[in-house]
Each structure stands twice: as structure tokens, then as C-alpha cells.
Amino acid sequence: MSFQKRHRVGFWVAFAVLLLSIWPLYPWIAGIRPLVLGMPFSMFWLVLMIAAVFFTFLTLFTKDRKDDEALDREYQK
Numbered sequence: 001m002s003f004q005k006r007h008r009v010g011f012w013v014a015f016a017v018l019l020l021s022i023w024p025l026y027p028w029i030a031g032i033r034p035l036v037l038g039m040p041f042s043m044f045w046l047v048l049m050i051a052a053v054f055f056t057f058l059t060l061f062t063k064d065r066k067d068d069e070a071l072d073r074e075y076q077k
Contacts, residue, residue: 006060006063006064007060009056009060010056010057010060013052013053013056014053014056014057017049017050017052017053020045020049021046021049026042029041029042029045030042
């Protein structure tokens, strides 16, 4: 996947998480019940969304770093 496509995917994941975390979509899932891992569902939802963004950006970072290292090796020749 190219650099621009990866960053576009990262943008859309972050944008989707933003929409799923604010009004008018958040009230649909903002309930205390059911409890998930001892947390109210709304808190679990927010933790899940933060984790989704974190792992998306971590993946983008590692892929970009590998591409940068490959370019560095190519230019050192």
C-alpha cells in the first residue's frame, strides 16, 4: 500500500472514531448496561475506540519507518 493510501486510511479511521464518540451517534451506545470487563459499556466503547486509533497509527508508523529505512539504504548505494 502506498504512503498516501496508508495515511488516507489513518485519517478515515480517526474520523470514524470521532463520529462514533460524539453526539448524535454516541447516545445510541451510551448506556451503563451491559458491563464489559467490569466497565459500563459506554466507557468500554471509548477505550475500544482509543485502542483502534492507537493501533492504526502504530501500524502506519511502523510501515512508514520501514519504507524510510528502505529508501535510506537505496540512496546510500
